[in-house]
Amino acid sequence: MPREIITLQIGQCGNQIGMEFWKQLCKEHGISADGILEEFATHGDDRKDVFFYQADDEHYIPRAVLIDLEPRVINMIQNSPYSALYNPENYFHAKDGAGNCWAAGYYGGERLQEELLEMIEREADGSESLEGFVMLHSIAGGTGSGLGSFLLEVLNDRFPKKLIQTYSVFPNQLESGASDTVVQPYNSLLTLKRLTMFSDCVVVLDNTALDRIAVDRLKLVNPNMSQINTLVSTVMSASTTTLRYPGYMNNDLVGLLASLIPTPRCHFLMTGYTPLTIERQVSAVRKTTVLDVMRRLLQTKNIMVSASTKKGCYMSILNIIQGEVDATQIHKSLQRIRERKLARFIPWGPASIQVALSKKSPYVETAHKVSGLMLANHTNIYALFDRVLKQYDKLKKRNAFLENYKKEKDFEIEEFDYSKEVVEQLVDEYKAAEKADYGSWGNDDGKDEEMYKLSLIHI
Amino acid sequence: MPRELITVQVGQCGNQIGLRFWDLVLREHARHNKDSVFDESMSSFFRNVEIKRGNPINIPVGDGRNSLQNLKARAVIVDMEEGVINQMLKSELGELFDQKHFIKDVSGAGNNWAHGFNYYGPKYEETLMENFRKTVEDCDSLQGFFMMHSLGGGTGSGVGSYILGLLKEAYPEVYRFTTSIFPSNDDDVITSPYNSILSLNELRKQADCVLPVDNQALLNIIQTIQAPLAGKGAGITEGKTKEEKPFDKMNNIIAHLLANITCSMRFEGPLNVDLNEITMNLVPYPDQHFLLASMAPLYSLLDLKLQARGVDQMFKDILTDQHQLLCVSPLRHRYTALGLIIRGDVAFTDVAKNIKKIKSDIDMIYWNKEGFKYGLCNLPSLGQPYSALCLSNNTGVRSVFSSLQGRFDKLYRRKAHLHHYTEYIEVSLFEEASTSTSDLIAQYLELENVKEPSFIPRLLPLI
Numbered sequence: 001m002p003r004e005i006i007t008l009q010i011g012q013c014g015n016q017i018g019m020e021f022w023k024q025l026c027k028e029h030g031i032s033a034d035g036i037l038e039e040f041a042t043h044g045d046d047r048k049d050v051f052f053y054q055a056d057d058e059h060y061i062p063r064a065v066l067i068d069l070e071p072r073v074i075n076m077i078q079n080s081p082y083s084a085l086y087n088p089e090n091y092f093h094a095k096d097g098a099g100n101c102w103a104a105g106y107y108g109g110e111r112l113q114e115e116l117l118e119m120i121e122r123e124a125d126g127s128e129s130l131e132g133f134v135m136l137h138s139i140a141g142g143t144g145s146g147l148g149s150f151l152l153e154v155l156n157d158r159f160p161k162k163l164i165q166t167y168s169v170f171p172n173q174l175e176s177g178a179s180d181t182v183v184q185p186y187n188s189l190l191t192l193k194r195l196t197m198f199s200d201c202v203v204v205l206d207n208t209a210l211d212r213i214a215v216d217r218l219k220l221v222n223p224n225m226s227q228i229n230t231l232v233s234t235v236m237s238a239s240t241t242t243l244r245y246p247g248y249m250n251n252d253l254v255g256l257l258a259s260l261i262p263t264p265r266c267h268f269l270m271t272g273y274t275p276l277t278i279e280r281q282v283s284a285v286r287k288t289t290v291l292d293v294m295r296r297l298l299q300t301k302n303i304m305v306s307a308s309t310k311k312g313c314y315m316s317i318l319n320i321i322q323g324e325v326d327a328t329q330i331h332k333s334l335q336r337i338r339e340r341k342l343a344r345f346i347p348w349g350p351a352s353i354q355v356a357l358s359k360k361s362p363y364v365e366t367a368h369k370v371s372g373l374m375l376a377n378h379t380n381i382y383a384l385f386d387r388v389l390k391q392y393d394k395l396k397k398r399n400a401f402l403e404n405y406k407k408e409k410d411f412e413i414e415e416f417d418y419s420k421e422v423v424e425q426l427v428d429e430y431k432a433a434e435k436a437d438y439g440s441w442g443n444d445d446g447k448d449e450e451m452y453k454l455s456l457i458h459i
Numbered sequence: 460m461p462r463e464l465i466t467v468q469v470g471q472c473g474n475q476i477g478l479r480f481w482d483l484v485l486r487e488h489a490r491h492n493k494d495s496v497f498d499e500s501m502s503s504f505f506r507n508v509e510i511k512r513g514n515p516i517n518i519p520v521g522d523g524r525n526s527l528q529n530l531k532a533r534a535v536i537v538d539m540e541e542g543v544i545n546q547m548l549k550s551e552l553g554e555l556f557d558q559k560h561f562i563k564d565v566s567g568a569g570n571n572w573a574h575g576f577n578y579y580g581p582k583y584e585e586t587l588m589e590n591f592r593k594t595v596e597d598c599d600s601l602q603g604f605f606m607m608h609s610l611g612g613g614t615g616s617g618v619g620s621y622i623l624g625l626l627k628e629a630y631p632e633v634y635r636f637t638t639s640i641f642p643s644n645d646d647d648v649i650t651s652p653y654n655s656i657l658s659l660n661e662l663r664k665q666a667d668c669v670l671p672v673d674n675q676a677l678l679n680i681i682q683t684i685q686a687p688l689a690g691k692g693a694g695i696t697e698g699k700t701k702e703e704k705p706f707d708k709m710n711n712i713i714a715h716l717l718a719n720i721t722c723s724m725r726f727e728g729p730l731n732v733d734l735n736e737i738t739m740n741l742v743p744y745p746d747q748h749f750l751l752a753s754m755a756p757l758y759s760l761l762d763l764k765l766q767a768r769g770v771d772q773m774f775k776d777i778l779t780d781q782h783q784l785l786c787v788s789p790l791r792h793r794y795t796a797l798g799l800i801i802r803g804d805v806a807f808t809d810v811a812k813n814i815k816k817i818k819s820d821i822d823m824i825y826w827n828k829e830g831f832k833y834g835l836c837n838l839p840s841l842g843q844p845y846s847a848l849c850l851s852n853n854t855g856v857r858s859v860f861s862s863l864q865g866r867f868d869k870l871y872r873r874k875a876h877l878h879h880y881t882e883y884i885e886v887s888l889f890e891e892a893s894t895s896t897s898d899l900i901a902q903y904l905e906l907e908n909v910k911e912p913s914f915i916p917r918l919l920p921l922i
Contacts, residue, residue: 012731070462075499076727095462095600099735100832142736172811179829180730182740182796215808224806225729225835394826400743400795404735 003131003252005050005243006123007064008151011098011105011144013169014137015066015073016225020233021136022062023082025051028237028361029244034084035059041363050243053126063127065090065119067151069108069143070097090119098142102187103408105146110410113154124159131253132163132200139191140171140184149194156198163253165201167236172207173306173387183401185392186416192385193419196426201257201267203239204381205232208306213276216301235271235304238320238373241358250356259354260316260377265429268381270305272297272374288370290325291333294353297374298342305381312380313344313434317353322360323370330355346379347436382430385423392420462602462724462733464503465594467622469537470615472640473608474547475706480607480714481532481552487718487841491726496526500725505530506597531557533597535590537622539579539614540567560590568613572654573883575617576661583618587625595630602724603634603734605717606666610658611642611651620661627665634667634734636720638713641785641859643675650876652866653889659860660892663899668738668748670716671856673785677709683781684757715840716752716784719848722802722836729807732800732834740832741796741852746902750798751853753783756846770805770845774813777849778820785859792855793822793907798832803845807835825911857903864896 009018026033029048030041036059052060064086068074074093077083094112098105109116124130133155137144148166155164168191171184181187195202214228242250250256261267274296275288296302297319300309321330334353337343345351360366395401396416405411432441468477488501497507509528532555538544544563547553562583568575595601604626608615619637626635639662642651662669723732742748755776777799780788797817801810814831823830840846870876871889880889 016729070731070733071499072724072727072731096602097462097733097735099733100739101735142739173829179831180833182798182827182830182832184829211808211811391829394828398743398826400827401739403742403745404739 003050003129003243004053004063004127005131005253006120006127006133007051007062008067008120008133008135009064010067010135010137010148010151011141012068012073012138013141014135014144014148015068015077017167017169017229017232017236018064018066018136019077019080019082020226020229021236022064022085024230024233024237025062026082026085027364029060030363031060033081035061038363046245046361047243051240061085061087063123065092065123067092067116067143067147069094069105069147071095090123092116092119098146099404100142100181100183100187101404101408102142102146102149102190103405103411105142105144105148106150107146107408107410108143109147109150113150116151117154117158120155121158130159130162132165133159135164135166135199137166138169138171139188139195140169140181141187144169145187145191149191152194152198163201163257164199165203165253165257166195166199167203167205167232168195169205169207169232170384172211173384173391183395185388185395186401186405188388189392189419189423190415192388192426193422195268196265196422199267201261201269203269203271203375204305204384205235205271206305206384209304212306213302213304231273231276231304234276235273235373238273238322238371239271239375241320241322241360242356245359245361247356247358256318256356256375260318260375262315262349262377263429263433265426266315266377266379266433269375269377270303270307270381272303272376274302274372275368276302288323288368290321290329290370291336293321293370293372294319294333294337294355295342297372298337303374305384307378307380307383309378309380312378312430313346315346315349315377315379315433317343317374317376319353319355320358320373320375321355321370322358322372323366323368325357325370327357330357346433346438348438379430379434382427385427389420389423389427392416462503462600463533463598464602464721464724464734465591465598465604466504466532466534467537467604467606468534469606469608469619469622470612471538471540471543471609472612473606473615473619474536474538474543476607476638476640476710476713477534477536478547478550478552479707479710480717481534481555483711483714483718483841485552485555490841491838501530502599503721503725504533506533507531530555533594535560535562535587535594537562537583537587537614537618539564539575539618541565560594562586562590568617569879570611570613570648570650570654571879571883572613572617572620572657573880575613575619576621576657577617577883579614579618580621584625587622588629591626591629601630601633603636603667604630606635606637607713607717608637609640609642610655611640611646611648612654615640616654616658620658620665623661623665634738635665636668636670636734637662637666638670638672638717640713641671641673641863643673643678644862646674650870650879652863652870653876653880655863656867656896657888657892659863659899660895663746663895666748668742668750670750670752670850671785671859672713672716672752673859674709676784676786677712679781679786680712680757681708712754712757712784716754716848719754719800719802719840719846720850722838722840723800723834726836726838728834728836728838730833730835732798732832736832736834737798737850740830741798741850743795743827743852744902746899747795747852747906749852749856750850751783751785751787751789751856753777753789753849753851754846755782755849756843757782770809771813773845773847774817777847778817785856787853787855787858789851789853789855790821792853792858793824794830795824795852795854795906796827796830796832797821797823797849797851798834800834800836800848800850801845802836802847803839803843804837805835805845810835824906824909854903854907857900857907860896860900864893864900867893
């Protein structure tokens with residue numbers, strides 16, 4: 001039973017990451033840049049049909065829809081060596097761009113919804129048993145955030161039973177970091193509401209952390225955007241290996257996610273990957289064992305999110321280990337980790353690390369025997385949302401930069417307040433999840449709520 | 460189909476800048492576009508026409524591989540006296556312009572804003588609108604109007620302001636960017652304060668974004684460059700035409716400014732910045748749309764003996780007084796937002812590192828401490844391996860307005876030269892303009908002085 005996944009790439013960031021992702025997938029499955037299977041790959045037993053489908057002429061086409069409100073990035077993809085790979089009917093671009101304005105992206109999407117939905121439904125009809133959608137976008141810009149939010153709402157409506165996973169790039173927010181958009185707090189807040197309410201799982205990719213990793217870990221002197229996007233594509237392809245190389249477990253997305261997400265709203269995952277290399281650059285090849293890999297995955301410096309894992313606790317962890325691994329080693333490693341208490345778990349649930357073994361692609365050479373990806377649901381991710389709220393407050397109090405949002409006729413200023421409410425509740429929920437009485441949180445017991453509020457004042 | 464830009468060149472200054480601008484853009488595209496096809500990046504500024512028996516037919520971009528036939532600039536040229544326009548037509552770039560898009564008169568506006576605004580403006584309103592309608596029709600997806608003019612004279616300031624008003628009414632969603640040349644302290648026109656303050660009022664109301672440039676600052680830059688180089692390296696001040704006229708060097712700097720702002724729309728890069736993103740991110744309140752511009756490096760390295768100045772040095776330079784295009788010390792005032800457009804081979808971790816350094820060096824307003832916007836474009840500008848353009852919303856522009864207002868007051872108190880203006884406009888317009896300027900200065904001053912409110916802890920409730 002193939003469970004197909006349709007990828008939606010939105011905006012400049014989404015399309016640039018998407019480009020790297022498909023490059024990586026093609027390499028792993030032995031598909032050339034124009035979609036033809038290479039000779040050495042014809043006998044594989046990997047499942048290409050999750051992400052690709054075959055055209056009449058044996059040409060593999062990604063199940064991807066590329067959307068942008070301005071033509072430049074899509075033109076760049078159409079002029080790249082991989083232009084023959086994508087289905088030419090699946091490109092969509094408008095002319096005007098969203099100008100970093102969430103409202104322009106959202107209502108732009110609304111105006112274009114017929115055409116967008118037609119493309120998506122066509123792809124959905126072409127799948128035998130669609131499992132869900134994966135959306136790639138950033139939340140700080142205009143198109144990725146605004147049009148992305150609109151699509152989340154619409155997809156939830158049209159395909160209520162399908163899973164929606166997003167890979168959302170969060171902006172560089174730290175005080176000491178370099179932000180690249182001034183109005184990112186506004187755009188991020190408005191998108192976070194939709195990510196909380198309409199998506200089933202959000203994989204958080206933090207530009208702050210990616211920068212840090214590129215410079216510190218990879219020791220790249222001058223990484224360019226495409227090398228950083230390769231990091232992202234490594235993570236994305238690793239998280240889908242169990243779907244593409246079928247094993248005895250975890251062969252579909254819903255299985256992977258079910259164990260990671262205990263409560264519906266706490267669905268923001270952080271990722272970590274080790275060992276990190278960029279193609280053709282192999283930093284000192286170490287001996288990699290399973291324990292090594294799993295221990296490194298828990299270290300903050302390998303985690304691609306800038307929230308510290310030292311505070312708060314893990315709600316669930318999934319490690320996808322690839323390579324030559326002995327199953328008994330895994331058992332030993334888990335024991336070690338539990339002994340050394342390397343990961344602190346929530347008090348109210350099972351405290352265990354799940355491990356999934358998967359095969360590697362036979363066509364890609366890697367210098368390391370074992371590599372691992374970690375997908376974790378950690379309560380301290382609320383630190384990211386908190387930062388967004390603080391920066392948003394500062395700007396909103398002064399009513400600065402609001403003119404362009406007001407220019408969109410249908411946009412109501414109250415939208416900011418609704419979004420803020422949703423995000424504040426999300427932060428509260430994560431904070432509550434750290435405590436043992438999380439099970440009774442949110443009950444309509446007025447007394448509990450009052451005590452909770454009073455306790456906040458005293459802090 | 461990139462977004463097209465229509466340039467509007469008004470007055471002597473505007474047209475001279477325009478000439479240098481087209482020269483630069485042609486050279487830039489010529490270097491990039493080796494097969495001379497009319498690709499999409501050229502379509503931002505040019506149209507491709509086929510001239511068949513005198514009737515030019517527009518050739519659309521199509522798949523971006525049609526060859527160049529005849530290029531015509533997407534420009535509307537306005538001047539109330541013929542001298543400059545005729546010179547343009549006789550120059551090497553004469554063929555670039557379409558005679559039908561010229562609006563000219565004979566006698567000129569006589570350095571009188573009112574003459575331009577209230578006489579020539581309405582007189583040519585129909586012709587102007589007709590011209591704009593035709594140029595807009597030729598565009599697939601118009602993004603903005605770029606006006607080049609000076610504020611000290613008559614046509615550029617008066618007719619220019621009038622045109623802004625017309626454009627705002629006819630095409631409200633299209634961005635109106637202006638490059639306005641403010642008069643220097645020893646300007647040759649005595650009534651320039653009147654003309655400037657009256658235009659400032661209109662710019663505040665009608666324009667979406669203004670890039671003020673000061674003649675004095677440009678002169679300082681040229682003198683700084685000439686001294687050490689003394690004719691060795693070519694710089695961004697060198698044009699192609701052999702006989703350099705006096706203002707050519709200064710106009711070349713402005714041409715570079717305009718080319719750099721639009722580079723992200725025309726050429727590819729990992730992080731694109733559109734004109735609407737510039738307004739979105741750098742203009743917090745609608746009135747404060749006057750952006751301070753600065754560029755670095757200002758001289759290129761054709762002479763190998765000169766050391767290449769590093770990327771970090773470029774970021775340091777961009778904040779110094781000598782590199783600003785306005786006579787303002789930005790570091791002594793407060794930033795509300797800062798945007799950087801970087802061209803060439805610069806790694807974005809370098810950019811990130813330098814932005815962090817900049818953040819600690821400048822006084823950024825407390826509620827927008829992370830107010831940075833940056834864009835990266837792969838194609839470097841002519842003659843330089845990498846360059847940066849900084850557009851910032853800085854409260855220092857108020858000092859320029861204040862000094863202008865001072866000169867205005869000196870004249871106005873004596874009612875000197877007023878009778879030339881009252882022939883066409885009412886005196887109340889002067890009062891309105893003056894109050895409007897004071898208001899603008901006050902707004903910027905308030906932003907400069909606002910301090911972060913200190914946190915007053917609330918009293919704990921007694922339970």
